[in-house]
Amino acid sequence: MNTVYIAGTGSTRFGRHSDTTIEALAVDAAARAIVESGIDRSRIGAVYLGNFVSGPLNGKEVLAGIVAERLGLHGIPCTKVEGACASGGIAFRHACMAVASGMCDAVLVVGVETMMHASTPEITSALNCAMDNENDGPSGLTFPGVFGLAWRVHAEKYGTTREDIAAVIIKNKANGLKNPLAQMGADLTQQQIASSVMIADPLQLFDCCPPSDGAAAVVVSRRELLTDKARQQGIRVMASAQTSGSARISHHPDLCSFDATVLAAQQAYAQSGLQAADIDLVELHDCFSIAEIIDSEDLGLVPRGQGGHWAAEGRTGMQGDIVINPSGGLLAKGHPVGATGVGQIYEVIQQLRGEHANQVKGARTGMTHNLGGVGVACTVHILGADA
Amino acid sequence: MSDIPRLKFHACAACGALANTDILICANCLGSAMQTVEVPASGTLVSWTTIRKPPLRFKAEGSYHVGVFDLDNGQRISGRFLAADGNKPGQRVVATDTTAASGIATFKVESHV
Numbered sequence: 001m002n003t004v005y006i007a008g009t010g011s012t013r014f015g016r017h018s019d020t021t022i023e024a025l026a027v028d029a030a031a032r033a034i035v036e037s038g039i040d041r042s043r044i045g046a047v048y049l050g051n052f053v054s055g056p057l058n059g060k061e062v063l064a065g066i067v068a069e070r071l072g073l074h075g076i077p078c079t080k081v082e083g084a085c086a087s088g089g090i091a092f093r094h095a096c097m098a099v100a101s102g103m104c105d106a107v108l109v110v111g112v113e114t115m116m117h118a119s120t121p122e123i124t125s126a127l128n129c130a131m132d133n134e135n136d137g138p139s140g141l142t143f144p145g146v147f148g149l150a151w152r153v154h155a156e157k158y159g160t161t162r163e164d165i166a167a168v169i170i171k172n173k174a175n176g177l178k179n180p181l182a183q184m185g186a187d188l189t190q191q192q193i194a195s196s197v198m199i200a201d202p203l204q205l206f207d208c209c210p211p212s213d214g215a216a217a218v219v220v221s222r223r224e225l226l227t228d229k230a231r232q233q234g235i236r237v238m239a240s241a242q243t244s245g246s247a248r249i250s251h252h253p254d255l256c257s258f259d260a261t262v263l264a265a266q267q268a269y270a271q272s273g274l275q276a277a278d279i280d281l282v283e284l285h286d287c288f289s290i291a292e293i294i295d296s297e298d299l300g301l302v303p304r305g306q307g308g309h310w311a312a313e314g315r316t317g318m319q320g321d322i323v324i325n326p327s328g329g330l331l332a333k334g335h336p337v338g339a340t341g342v343g344q345i346y347e348v349i350q351q352l353r354g355e356h357a358n359q360v361k362g363a364r365t366g367m368t369h370n371l372g373g374v375g376v377a378c379t380v381h382i383l384g385a386d387a
Numbered sequence: 388m389s390d391i392p393r394l395k396f397h398a399c400a401a402c403g404a405l406a407n408t409d410i411l412i413c414a415n416c417l418g419s420a421m422q423t424v425e426v427p428a429s430g431t432l433v434s435w436t437t438i439r440k441p442p443l444r445f446k447a448e449g450s451y452h453v454g455v456f457d458l459d460n461g462q463r464i465s466g467r468f469l470a471a472d473g474n475k476p477g478q479r480v481v482a483t484d485t486t487a488a489s490g491i492a493t494f495k496v497e498s499h500v
Contacts, residue, residue: 125442134408136465138491140438140445141453148436149455156476201437250455250463255434 001100004237006383007221007230008037011346014214014334015183016116022051022058026067026112029215034071034108037219038227041071044219045104047078050091050111051338056126057118067110084130085287087111088216088341089242089370089379095220096240106221111342115211123211127337130373132247144208146249146374147288148200154256154290155202157305162202164308166193168289169206171317172325176332178358181343183212183334207289212334216343234386235352238365239271240379247376256290258375261298265369268380269300274365276300279382281351281360282322283344284369286329292316295369296324299380318360326351326358341370341379352385391500392482393425394492396462407464428482428492429500430458432475435468456480456494467493 010032012025020028026049034041049064060066064078081091088111095107115123124142131137154160169188176185188206196205223231245260246252252259269275282301286292293307301322302310310316316324327333327347330340348366350356365384372378397406401418405426412419435454438445445451454468469483474496481500484493 120440121443121446124440125444128442139453139465139467140441140448140451141465142438142440142442144440145436145438145453149434149453152434152436153476198437198439200439203436248465250465253463255455 002102002222004096004099004220005223005226005230006218006235006349007039007106007226008033008035008219009217009346009349010036011181011216011343012214013181014212014336014343017114017213018117022054022060022112022114023063023066023070025114025213025215026063026110027070029217030067030071030108030110033217033219037221039106039219039221039225041073043105043225044073044076044108045106046076046098047073047108047110048091048094049080050088050341051080051113052082052084052087053113053115053126053129053337056129057115057122063112083377084372085285085337086341086370086372086377086379087338088343089368089381090341090377092218092342092345092381093240093242093379096237099220099222106219106225108217108219109342110215110217111339112215113336113338114213115336116213135248135250141249142200144200144203144288147290148203149249150256150294151202151290154293154308158308160293160308162194163190164312165207165289165293166190167311168286168292169193169331171311172286172329172331175318175326175358176328179328179333180357182328182332184210185328185332203288203290209287209330209335212336214334214336214339214343216339216346218342218345233353235349235383236386237381238274238384239268239382241267241271242379243267244377245375247373249374252375256294257298258294258371258378260375260378261295261369261371264378264380265299268382272382274382278365279322279367280363280365281326281348282324282367282369283327283329283347284324285371286325286331287335289331292324292329295371299369323360326356326360341368344368344370345381348383352383392428392485394428394482394485396424396426397421398424405460405462407462426458426460428458428485430456430480432478432480432496433457433463434476435470435474437470454494466491469493469495471496
């Protein structure tokens with residue numbers, strides 16, 4: 001298999017883009033990635049576009065082909081990838097496979113979503129398309145509800161408190177303040193969080209990531225196509241794992257663990273030959289505050305049941321044992337659902353280049369974790385710098 | 388036990404695997420002979436939440452409780468929950484309504500079942 005390298009990156013800010021169409025956002029990020037890569041467009045062999053709810057919220061599909069045409073890419077395979085909130089991570093994995101297999105010299109991957117023009121019930125309904133709607137859906141369960149259920153179990157089993165969980169929010173919102181691409185960085189207090197409105201008990205407003213508009217893009221290629229600068233950076237994909245789990249909450253034996261994450265992490269560590277202790281930073285899927293705690297345990301970064309305590313003790317902060325979500329994560333950077341997975345990859349690349357606005361000092365290896373639905377789809381990627 | 392409401396499940400005639408979805412093919416053995424069986428709608432409370440921001444379909448209800456329950460036959464299911472102060476995971480629950488058109492049952496805590 002060919003080693004897959006990062007050739008170029010691009011991203012819009014995440015947040016409200018009322019005057020920009022979903023196609024234009026995707027083209028904006030993608031054009032930057034292509035230009036930065038320095039790769040002639042004739043060498044780009046495929047486009048994978050991650051998107052989740054452009055159908056229900058925009059009445060638009062076939063975005064991959066539309067975006068490719070606007071980038072002057074003609075006749076190549078263009079595929080929209082959907083795996084709920086993991087759509088972007090899955091799109092990236094397919095781009096990696098195309099280069100690794102030798103089928104393509106270079107591939108463009110784009111993640112994009114626009115959500116902020118829609119009302120909260122409309123967004124909730126669109127996101128609920130990612131439930132098992134023959135089973136959990138008819139009960140009226142929502143995604144905040146899924147994590148409200150998980151929270152109660154985590155609290156009961158491990159003694160995790162409101163204050164522990166708020167520590168995740170305070171950390172990520174503070175990181176978001178330092179990230180110019182982030183939608184909603186903030187300097188929050190325990191009291192502000194604890195007094196915010198209930199969304200899905202015990203989950204409150206600040207426990208939820210904001211819906212967002214945004215796009216991110218990456219060009220991956222064989223080493224031979226890299227610019228001198230990219231070759232010097234030598235950022236490559238060390239592991240690409242994608243797994244599945246049950247879409248039904250009732251088919252999860254432990255409500256505060258996702259089998260798909262556990263399996264993807266195991267595969268990613270095996271592929272890369274690395275262990276959790278070798279990872280310098282992680283961009284993981286904190287769609288809700290409690291999700292970061294669950295993910296950090298499922299990824300093997302934090303001992304089972306200790307996610308809340310580690311957050312409260314600052315062990316997942318910028319100076320901690322393992323730096324989690326230096327971008328601000330979904331909680332602060334925003335969650336344009338189909339773009340998020342590619343946005344995480346974008347963030348890790350800037351860290352490995354040493355060019356991030358909230359730089360993790362000396363970062364050499366970074367992990368991303370992108371989770372869809374009730375854990376029905378998951379990707380874990382590990383990126384590393386050669387030198 | 389006879390007054391405990393019953394829930395409809397689907398059982399594979401070939402291997403006996405149970406599912407609470409109306410499926411045509413058994414996920415365990417891919418057999419196609421599925422039968423309807425009834426199981427007691429009693430068990431224990433795993434967790435619950437109060438949905439205060441419902442999707443469009445349930446918007447008229449305002450807020451409501453959804454729970455996850457481990458039935459005594461070993462199956463875990465989700466459904467509506469009649470929550471009350473002091474509820475705790477592990478409490479005994481029984482269905483109060485198994486006839487909803489959606490196929491979703493509603494449970495409540497009942498220490499004597």
